[in-house]
Amino acid sequence: MAWFYADEQFPFPVVELLRTLGHDILTVQEAGNADQGIADDEVLAFATSQKRSILTINRYDFIRLHRRDYNHFGIIVCTNNRNWEQFAARIDEAVTAEEPLQGKLIRVVRPVT
Template sequence: MARFYADEQFPFPVVELLRALGHDVLTVQEAENAGQRITDEEVLAFAISQKRSILTINRDDFIRLHRRDSNHFGIIACTNHRNWEKFAARIDEAVTAGEPLQGKLIRVVRQVN
C-alpha cells in the first residue's frame, strides 16, 4: 500500500477511508505543519524527506512543481469530490496499479455521471 502525505486542504474523511483501505496517510496537521504558512515547495520537501507521495486538491501548484522537478515520491493531484467513498476508491485504484509512484504525477478526476 502507498505512503501518503495529505496537504492542508485535503479532505480528512478521504484520509480516513484511505487508511481503512490499508494506506499509510500522514496529514499536514498530524505532522504539525498546519497553519505555519509553509509553501507548497516546503510541503513537497517534507513529503520527500518522509518518502511519501503527496495527496492534494491543489492541482495547479503541485503540477507546476512536478514539471519543474520530478525527483519526488509521487504527486496525486485530485479533483475534489464530495462523495468521499468514491473519491477514496478512485485514489486507491489509481495507486494500486502496481507501478512505483516515485517521480510520477497521477491525476485523479471526478467522473461526471
C-alpha cells in the same frame, strides 16, 4: 499500500477511508505543519524527506512543481469529490495501478455524472 502526505486542504474523511484501505497517511496537521503557512514547495520537500507521496486537491501548483522537478515520491492531484467513498476508491485504484509512485504525477478526476 502507499505512503501519503495529505496537504492542508485535503478532505480528512477521504484520509480516513484510505487508511481503512491499508494506506499509511500523514496529514499536514498531524505533522504539525498546518498553521505555519508552509509553501507548496516546502510541503513537497517534507513529503520527499519522509518518502511519501503528496495527496492534494491543489492541482495547478503541484503540477507546476512536478514539471520543475521529478525528484519526489509521487504527486497525486485530485479534483474534489464530495462522494468520499468514491473519491477514496478512485485514489486507491489509481495508485495501485501505478505503483511504484516515485517521480510520477497521477491525476484522479471526479467522474462525470
